[in-house]
Amino acid sequence: MKQLLILSGKGGTGKTTIASSFISLLKQGETPACFADCDVDVPNLHLIFSDGETCLSQSTCFNRRAVIDQSFCTHCGVCEEHCRSGAMKNGVVNPYLCEGCGVCELVCPVNRDGHKAVQLAEINTGDYTVSDTDFGIFSTAQLKSGAGATGKTINAVKQNLASFCGESQVAVIDGSPGIGCPIISSIAGVDLVLLVVEPSLSSMSDLERILKTVRQLKVPAVACINRADISPELSQQIQLYCQEHELPILEEIPFDPLVIRAVNHSRPVVDYDNSPAAQHIRSLFEKTLQHLQQL
Amino acid sequence: MKIAVLSGKGGTGKTFVSVNLAYIQDHAAYVDCDVEVPNGHLFLPMDRASFEPVDVMIPSVQTDRCNGCRACVDFCAFHALGYAGGQVIVFDNLCHNCGGCRLLCPQKAIIEHPYNIGSIRTGNFEHVHVVSGSLNPGQMQGSAIIRRMIAQTRPFPNQILDCSPGNSCHVVQGILEADMCILVTEPTVFGANDMRICIELLKLYNKPFGIVINKSLDTRNYIKTFCREQHIKVLAEIPLQPELAVLNANGQLAAKQPEYRRIFQKMLKNAHSLVAPQNL
Numbered sequence: 001m002k003q004l005l006i007l008s009g010k011g012g013t014g015k016t017t018i019a020s021s022f023i024s025l026l027k028q029g030e031t032p033a034c035f036a037d038c039d040v041d042v043p044n045l046h047l048i049f050s051d052g053e054t055c056l057s058q059s060t061c062f063n064r065r066a067v068i069d070q071s072f073c074t075h076c077g078v079c080e081e082h083c084r085s086g087a088m089k090n091g092v093v094n095p096y097l098c099e100g101c102g103v104c105e106l107v108c109p110v111n112r113d114g115h116k117a118v119q120l121a122e123i124n125t126g127d128y129t130v131s132d133t134d135f136g137i138f139s140t141a142q143l144k145s146g147a148g149a150t151g152k153t154i155n156a157v158k159q160n161l162a163s164f165c166g167e168s169q170v171a172v173i174d175g176s177p178g179i180g181c182p183i184i185s186s187i188a189g190v191d192l193v194l195l196v197v198e199p200s201l202s203s204m205s206d207l208e209r210i211l212k213t214v215r216q217l218k219v220p221a222v223a224c225i226n227r228a229d230i231s232p233e234l235s236q237q238i239q240l241y242c243q244e245h246e247l248p249i250l251e252e253i254p255f256d257p258l259v260i261r262a263v264n265h266s267r268p269v270v271d272y273d274n275s276p277a278a279q280h281i282r283s284l285f286e287k288t289l290q291h292l293q294q295l
Numbered sequence: 296m297k298i299a300v301l302s303g304k305g306g307t308g309k310t311f312v313s314v315n316l317a318y319i320q321d322h323a324a325y326v327d328c329d330v331e332v333p334n335g336h337l338f339l340p341m342d343r344a345s346f347e348p349v350d351v352m353i354p355s356v357q358t359d360r361c362n363g364c365r366a367c368v369d370f371c372a373f374h375a376l377g378y379a380g381g382q383v384i385v386f387d388n389l390c391h392n393c394g395g396c397r398l399l400c401p402q403k404a405i406i407e408h409p410y411n412i413g414s415i416r417t418g419n420f421e422h423v424h425v426v427s428g429s430l431n432p433g434q435m436q437g438s439a440i441i442r443r444m445i446a447q448t449r450p451f452p453n454q455i456l457d458c459s460p461g462n463s464c465h466v467v468q469g470i471l472e473a474d475m476c477i478l479v480t481e482p483t484v485f486g487a488n489d490m491r492i493c494i495e496l497l498k499l500y501n502k503p504f505g506i507v508i509n510k511s512l513d514t515r516n517y518i519k520t521f522c523r524e525q526h527i528k529v530l531a532e533i534p535l536q537p538e539l540a541v542l543n544a545n546g547q548l549a550a551k552q553p554e555y556r557r558i559f560q561k562m563l564k565n566a567h568s569l570v571a572p573q574n575l
Contacts, residue, residue, distance in 0.1 A: 009332050011305010011460045016485065041461030042303045042489040064372060084393055086442060086468075096467040096499075101372050101393030145495035146462055151435075177305035177460050178331035181435040200544035202310065202334040209332055212432035231544050260512075263483045 009206030011177035033136035039176035064100035079104035151185035199234035228252035251284035299473035303489030305460035313457035330437035341418025350409035360404035367396035531562035
């Protein structure tokens with residue numbers, strides 16, 4: 001199975017629009033698609049692909065977090081002094097800042113029957129699900145508010161996909177914005193990254209950062225320019241930048257109001273025959289598949 | 296007042312709202328907490344910015360002291376330490392710099408040394424004090440950069456904290472520091488879904504917050520209905536206009552033009568009205 005990951009650095013450039021269209025186009029092909037949503041902080045693919053869904057597997061995400069037993073904590077403040085995440089304040093743990101390193105438990109001087117007053121515990125932070133949909137096998141996670149995406153959650157979503165994908169030849173993975181931990185975990189092990197850029201100074205600046213990240217991990221990348229006609233000048237600059245950095249631009253997709261309508265009807269835009277964007281996304285799909293197969 | 300600007304979904308216009316809100320105030324600090332992909336500096340380019348590298352402390356093992364007990368390897372929650380060829384190996388970019396291995400080592404064989412993960416640039420754009428953090432590509436963890444920026448800017452009474460999308464610990468750091476939060480959304484199914492996730496997070500912290508509807512298409516959108524039902528204040532609505540999109544794409548400040556300046560002034564006034572004066 002070849003894995004395609006869609007990233008952008010900047011948010012809102014059209015990752016999910018392109019991912020959902022690819023998934024729909026794969027369904028029309030010979031082999032069923034399988035796909036995953038690695039934007040586990042704020043996942044959106046499930047809003048489009050829940051039709052005909054049957055759950056194949058559900059499991060709980062666990063993360064280690066510090067928990068204080070107030071019945072014998074003496075509020076000595078030693079854990080707060082040593083915690084470098086700023087998660088301890090006045091004898092209370094902020095679970096959203098705690099990284100689960102275990103330093104607090106290590107330094108806690110209060111011991112009762114072999115238990116420290118502050119200890120790490122496995123906390124339920126959400127659910128992983130794998131389902132069989134009309135479009136193929138779908139792996140995602142729904143985290144509890146503030147749980148935060150971690151490398152561990154992303155790896156689990158990808159592993160779940162791999163263990164259920166069966167005969168599928170191509171996996172489409174929707175990524176999250178940024179360049180840090182969740183993105184690095186999503187890149188690990190994929191065959192090709194498709195970068196979605198839009199003609200704005202912000203998106204161009206972020207392209208530079210995401211490309212550096214992808215290149216450090218030695219994964220091949222291709223790009224497309226979304227809403228290219230909004231600023232032909234900036235699109236031209238993106239073309240030049242990509243030429244210099246040997247990043248192939250497979251397609252320029254025009255701005256199309258139908259994209260917003262498609263999102264609001266929870267449908268992939270390629271379902272709309274008269275959409276100009278859809279035509280270009282179809283062509284992008286063909287070229288991306290060719291790239292993927294040559295790898 | 297300190298305002299954290301959040302969104303859940305990316306690309307709804309956090310930076311657009313943040314830089315303009317900072318610009319219409321006489322003495323405000325703009326703090327770019329989206330350290331993975333910071334863009335505020337494109338709108339607020341600094342004169343003679345000062346540059347400060349941000350280092351974290353990571354371990355190195357003094358091999359002459361290490362007896363190979365592997366207690367550090369077993370302790371490390373992030374798999375940043377391994378043991379091979381008779382010695383401990385440190386995977387620098389997996390380290391969360393908690394310092395646990397050094398505290399734990401029975402042989403006192405672990406020392407810490409600074410390791411660069413990014414930088415903070417500080418300067419002024421016209422009357423705006425700009426602080427912009429940046430994580431080096433390939434690094435995992437930007438939290439230390441955000442912590443440092445927030446600590447350094449704490450004396451500024453008026454701040455705009457431009458947060459990252461999602462609802463990770465990066466966003467929580469901004470929320471904790473703020474007096475109130477502005478959630479920027481767009482009237483799409485995705486925008487609404489991600490906004491609801493973000494609202495759950497904000498409710499955990501009991502912070503006053505209001506909504507800004509960006510790229511608003513018509514007067515009857517369901518975000519407004521949702522806000523009315525949930526008693527959430529809509530602070531402003533910014534119309535979907537090609538002119539605004541072009542200004543924003545080119546790194547221009549919309550608030551330099553009177554008709555858009557008015558939108559941000561009203562937004563700021565509404566934001567102030569949500570915070571009781573005694574809490575400021």
